[in-house]
Amino acid sequence: MTEKLGVLGEKSARRIGVERVVNAPLPTVHGKFQAIGYVDHDRGDEQVALVHGDIGAERVLVRLHSECLTGDAFGSQHCECGDQLAAALRAVVAEGSGVVVYLRGHEGRGIGLLAKLRAMALQADGLDTVEANLALGLPVDARDYGAAAGMLHDLGVRSVRLMSNNPRKREALVRHGIEVSEQVPLLIPPCESNITYLRTKRERLDHHLPHLDAVAHLS
Numbered sequence: 546m547t548e549k550l551g552v553l554g555e556k557s558a559r560r561i562g563v564e565r566v567v568n569a570p571l572p573t574v575h576g577k578f579q580a581i582g583y584v585d586h587d588r589g590d591e592q593v594a595l596v597h598g599d600i601g602a603e604r605v606l607v608r609l610h611s612e613c614l615t616g617d618a619f620g621s622q623h624c625e626c627g628d629q630l631a632a633a634l635r636a637v638v639a640e641g642s643g644v645v646v647y648l649r650g651h652e653g654r655g656i657g658l659l660a661k662l663r664a665m666a667l668q669a670d671g672l673d674t675v676e677a678n679l680a681l682g683l684p685v686d687a688r689d690y691g692a693a694a695g696m697l698h699d700l701g702v703r704s705v706r707l708m709s710n711n712p713r714k715r716e717a718l719v720r721h722g723i724e725v726s727e728q729v730p731l732l733i734p735p736c737e738s739n740i741t742y743l744r745t746k747r748e749r750l751d752h753h754l755p756h757l758d759a760v761a762h763l764s
Contacts, residue, residue, distance in 0.1 A: 560586040563695035571595065575631065576638035578645075581700070585692040590650040594696050595634070598642030604726050606643035607705040608633035609693050609714050611651030614658060615665075622738040623665060629731050633708050636731075644700065646693045654678075655687030673745040686750070690714065694721030710752045732756045 563583045571580040578595040585592055610633060616626030630645070637643025653661025656678060664677035678685050694717070697705070704724035707715055708731045715725045735743050735757060746752040 562586060563592065563692050563699065565699055573634065575634040578634075581696075583692070583696055583699070585650075585695075588650060588689070588692065590692065592649055592692055592696060593647050594700065595645040595647065596700065597637045597644075598640075600642045600644060600700065600702065602701050602703045605697075605702045605705050606637050606640045606708065606729070607697065607702070608637070608643075608645045608708040608731070609690060609718075610645055610647050611654070611688060612647065612649045614652060615661075622736055623668075624739055624742060625733040625735070628733040632731060632733065636708060636729075644697070644702065646696055648688075648690075648693055651688050654685070655689070656681075656683045668742070673749070674742055675745060675749045686713070690717035691721055694718055694723050697723055710746075710754055712751055712753070728753075735760055 563585050565581060565583055567582040569580050569582075571578045576597060578597050581594045581596060583592045583594070584590075608629075610630050611626070613621075613624060613626035615621035616624045617630055618627075620627055633645050637645060652658045653664065656664070660681060660683055663681055664674065664683075667677035667680055668674060672680060675685050697718075702723065704726045705718065706727040706729050707718065707725050708729045709715065710730055710732065712728075715728055718725055730753065732754065740757070740760065743752075743754055743757055747754040747757060
């Protein structure tokens with residue numbers, strides 16, 4: 546991409562989009578991946594795509610996973626994020642190929658770690674996840690998927706089978722030029738600690754979670 550000259554004739558240092566900077570093998574308990582690291586010049590985040598096998602261009606099995614320190618690292622049962630990440634990694638290995646895009650900067654649906662913890666404290670006092678964000682004066686969902694689409698474009702992916710229960714992820718990829726040929730449910734059995742959170746995601750955020758109907762006994 547040709548950079549424009551500044552007023553004094555110097556090249557602008559401003560870059561846009563995502564830039565691939567490293568590719569390293571990453572053996573995991575689920576299987577072997579290539580960890581492909583990117584810099585998102587638009588938002589300043591460092592991102593990674595975990596690629597398993599030869600992915601091709603069409604109908605690639607893909608998960609866009611929003612960073613969740615409490616769920617992914619600490620095993621929180623407030624959400625299902627950690628289990629979803631593990632399930633997605635297992636799924637692409639079972640498939641023989643696929644991509645898990647791990648999106649940093651998405652903590653708490655984009656509000657950040659400390660704000661998410663504040664929202665969780667409000668939920669413990671009786672608010673739901675939507676009400677808690679709004680009570681803090683924060684957006685319900687501030688995530689942007691432009692970097693994810695840019696990473697998929699860089700990997701040569703044109704269409705995906707998207708592992709997600711969230712219709713907004715599908716809509717976002719389509720807006721950024723990635724065809725979603727299928728949306729693959731990623732359903733994790735709920736527990737008493739997250740059933741209210743999951744029901745709110747279904748009722749107020751339009752997540753497709755039909756398995757919740759079978760657990761009416763959980764409060």
